[in-house]
Amino acid sequence: MRLVADTEPARLEPEMRDLDEDAPRPRRPAARAKAEPAARRPRRWRNPFRSALTRRILAVNVLPLLILVGGLLFVGEYRKGLVQSELDALRTQAELIANALGEGTIDRPTAGEDVSLAIEAARHMVRRLVEPTGARARLFAADRSLVADTRVLSGPGGSIYIERLPPPEDDPPVLGAAGRVYGWIVGLLPDGEELPLYAERPVQSASDYVEVNRALEGEVMRMRRRDQFDRTILSVAVPVQRFKQVLGAVMLSTEDGAIQKAIRSVRFDILKVFAVALAITVLLSLYLGGTIVRPVLRLARAAERVKRGQGRPPEIPDIGRRNDEIADLAESLRTMTQVLWQRLNANERFAADVAHEIKNPLTSLRSAVETAARVKDADQQRRLMAIIQEDVGRLDRLITDISDASRLDAELSRDESEVVDVARLLDALAELHSTMEDGSGPAIRLDVARHQELTVVGLESRLGQVFRNLIANAVSFSPPGGTVTLKAVRQGAWVEAQVEDEGPGIPPDKLAAIFERFYSERPSGEKFGTHSGLGLSISKQIVEAHGGTIVAENRQAGGRITGARFVVRLPAGHG
Incomplete structure (x- = not known):
């Protein structure tokens, strides 16, 4: 035994020096770490459209707007209403012309002859009556021949055809480009219906037009056709009658230029509103994308620094002023990083403590084995073997704990x-x-408030481990014939349990240190190495994992210490 006592102090000092040399180097001061981010590089412009999240936000916001505008540009019902109004106006004009012709351009028949139209008078009347309307009028006789056409002037040199020319294009380039864009957009819209083709023969007759045939039968008929230039032709045919006798048919026709102009005006107004709404939507989407993407990118870069971090814990950007879910995410990442680095630092300290605690019995084992190889005396060999067994047992307890x-x-x-x-x-x-x-150890006395509900939520095996450690610790410090008291009481939302002994108590300056790993303050008569020094540390870890606290204090009476007390407080649960 003297051999171990003589060698142990000599080997502890070098081990402590080695341990200090192997320990992690101290980190830089916090003030310096906080001062470093102030020297940042100037912020460079970043293309917001490079962010996939920004592009998705922009697409989600713009797509409904495009669908809405597309639906408004279609203006199908509005077009139908304009076409219907135009056809009604043509019918009214055609009926007025037909009534005028039926009353004012009749050849007075002689006895036995049928009433007929005065062709020359009818031609002049049709031209005069239709001129203010801008429509084209054609008059067909009862024999289905064309007798008047306001687009054709007859003279000594033959027939002259009149064609309305579009106004000269003097729009500025911007409006011209807008018109081309408008034409491209309108071309993408569905037309909605197929119309028969409008075609004129060199020599026209009533048989070429369905509506004129029906008018010669005494009916009024409307038609819509599409010509080779993709223009819509609206026409109405009305019978010319004299006392129910059909003398001919008037056909009024017009292009949908006025309708297209009205629709174009409405569509341009819609596109103007759409352009403003699109600009606002894009700007708001970019702003929204920036408020989401920029902090997320900052958090992602901070997480990357955490992954690569060495030396000191990287800082998670503080965006708590946002008061939204991203601020909650930043706070969670900051808390997670702090816990992670605390865990890493604790693991480093734990590894250093483990290395130190294991080196002691290993060094003792090596010394005893080396000495046993040289000692020839049987008694000394038995003592050395006893030392080896004790060190092996100590190592086993250390490794288990x-x-x-x-x-x-x-x-x-x-x-x-x-x-x-x-x-x-x-x-x-x-x-x-x-x-x-x-019978040689202290007695256990229970003082439990059984009229109260003393239930908590947790792991029964681990809580049992806590109280077993505290009871074993109290028993080891209690004098023979002493008493260890176990108390439990409900205090509001907490269940408080106490383990008291009648031992020498705890040094006042060690009340917090006894919960540190591998700290051991054992009774003077106890054999060295019996305890690993992890029991109270493990107990504190278990209690704090259950949301509780554990503290140590001394019992006092008459100004002197009469024992130690461990107080465990756990959140109360419901049974």
């Missing part, structure tokens, strides 16, 4: 929580201690 501590987080997050009755749990632990007690 380290394994338990390392997988604790995973178990706490994976296992399903349940309702745990703290009073029943303390009863079971007290009964188990009484069963295993041989």
Whole structure:
């Protein structure tokens, strides 16, 4: 035993120096870390359309607008109304002309002859009556021949055809380009119906026109046709009658130029509103995309820095002033990063502590083995073998406790929580201690408020581990014949459990340090290495994972310490 006592102090100092050399280097001060982001490079312009999310937002906002405008540009019902109004006007004009012809251009028959139209008088009257309307009038006789056409002038040199020419194009280039764009857009719209082709023969007769044939039979008929230039021709044929006798037929026809002009005006107004709405929609979409994409990109770059981060934890941008879901995401990422780096730092410290704690028994083992190889005395060899067995047992306890501590987080997050009755749990632990007690240790006394509901939500096995550690710790410090008291009471929304002993208490400056890993403050008569120093640390980790707290304090009476007390507070659950 003296061999170990002589060598152990000598080997601890170099180990501590080695451990300090292997420990992670201190990080840069926080003030310097915060000052660095101030020196940023000037912000460069970025094309907003490079963002897929911005393009999607723009498409989602613009597509309904395009569909709406497309529907408005179709103006099918509006066109039908204009066509119907134009046909009604043509019919009214044709009926007026037909009535005038039936009353004023009749040849007075002699006895036994039928009434007929005075052709020359009818031609002049038709031309005069139709001139203000701008329509084309044709008069067909009862024998189906064409006798008058306002587009044809007859003279000594023959017939002259009159054709209305479109006005000269003097629009500025901008309007010309707008007109071409308008024509392209209108060309994409469905026409809605197929019309028969309008064609004129060199020598026209009533048989060429369905509506004229019906008019010679005494009916009024309307027609719509489309010519070779894709213009719509509207026509109305009305019979010319004298006392129910059909003397001929008047056919009025016109192109849909006025209708197209009205529709064009309406469509241009719609396109103007659409252009303004499109510009506003694009700008708002870009703004919306920017307010979403820019912070998301900043968070993505920050996450990338976290992945590659070395030396110090990278900063997650603070966008909390937005007060929206992206701010919540940034806050969650910031909290996650802090927890991640705390976990990494804790793992580093844990690895360093484990290396230090394992080196001690390993060094002792190596010394004992090397010495046993040189010692020939049987008694000394037996003592060395006892040392080796103790160190092996210490290593086994260390590895077991380290394994338990390392997988604790995973178990706490994976296992399903349940309702745990703290009073029943303390009863079971007290009964188990009484069963295993041989009479030389302290007694267990229960002080549980059984009239209260003492239930919590958690893992019963892990909470039982906490109280077993606290009871074992209290038993080891209690004097022979002493008492360990287990208390439980409900305090508002918390269940408070206490484990008290009658031992020497805890040094006041060590009340917080006893929960650190591998810290061991054992009774003076206890064999070294019996405990790993992880029990209270694991207990604190379990309690905090359940949303509770654990503290240590000294019991006092008359100004002196009469024992230690561990207080565990857990959120109350419902059974």
